[in-house]
Amino acid sequence: MRRQLLDVLHLFDVTPAPRGQERTAAHRLRAWCADRWPHVEWQVLDHGPAGGSLIATRGAGPLLYSHLDTSLDDGGPFNRLVTGNAAPAGPLTVDGDTVAGFGLGVARGPAAAALVAFAEAGAGRLLLAGSGTHRRAGGITGLEAYTEAHPLPRSAIVAKCGPPTLLWHEPGALYLTVRVTGRSGAAMMAESATPPGGVVASAGVVLDELALWRTAYLAADPRVGQTGRACGIGAISGGWPDKPDLLPARLRVDLYVVAGDRVEPAVLAAELTDRLRARCAESVLRDCEVEVEAEPVAAAAATPADAPVVTAARAAWLDEFGAQPPPITGWTGSTDGVVLRAHGVDTVRLGPQARPASDEPGRDALSLAQLTAYARIYRKLLTELPA
Structure with a gap:
């Protein structure tokens, strides 16, 4: 799984996916996945003038969600306004257990874990959505396009970086x-x-x-x-x-x-x-x-703490880490989990913890062992939860 994660991360790293302009990246990713995992029917769902999402379904199971776009456009004109540096970030690097690169935190790291977990699970649905980051006047999002074109399951897992615990309530x-x-x-x-x-x-x-x-x-x-x-x-x-x-x-x-x-x-x-x-x-x-x-x-939204997806996620967390997910209050990160809940989908969010890379601004660092652990949890939830 580690090797496959690195292969996906390297592909993401050389495939720009600016918000609202992910279509080219989605098609390139679809072709790569079809060659790697030909037993899965990979598709691209277009939205807006140039947006695109990677989707796939393998029988019954929950929806595993992450997104293709990053908060910043690597080397884009607005990077300097946020980072103070207009230069593109350097390439993905691997040093022992640490992988560092542009956009790993939002959200290439957990998106890679979701993709590999789905390919190995043999069950469930995958949505790597375009336009998943907050942006004003951003037009239709990949998730909105998906909800218009496909029926939603009863439960979903949001694969994004966050705190070292399980979230079923988001602001x-x-x-x-x-x-x-x-x-x-x-x-x-x-x-x-x-x-x-x-x-x-x-x-x-x-x-x-x-x-x-x-x-x-x-x-x-x-x-x-x-x-x-x-x-x-x-x-x-x-x-x-x-x-x-x-x-x-x-x-x-x-x-x-x-x-x-x-x-x-x-x-x-x-x-x-x-x-x-x-x-x-x-x-x-x-x-x-x-x-x-x-x-x-x-708007803020919560899934009942005793919902099947929360119970299953707790059990998968315990199996992987040997302890219950620690309690948390005051969490302030909002994702498309609130959108899924607004559609009546019980949703949990969990993923690795990213940190700024020490070498240059705009790059994040992740633990490969931790990323692999979350991929195993995603895979377990896809195979054990009903549709």
């Missing part, structure tokens, strides 16, 4: 966009803008209030089940980099918000709007317009 997520709008002006005449000097020069007022709001939001976390809350500012923008002699009229701040409890995005946006307007009214931003827009991603 929801949403985006918040804050816009503070004044009047544009010219840098050589600071008073021509509203506020004087431009709205971007007073971004600290907005960021300070957002920090206070974040503290209050996290403090109100009811810690429902296994999940918790999180919030972070992912982007700040304003103005035209090619012409900084113009003072921009608008400051924009984008946040990613996680909620393990049932949060109403519109209510959250309204509460934040009131706070920011009150704070700006006491500052040089008093004459600016303030608005906050919420964009839901998914």
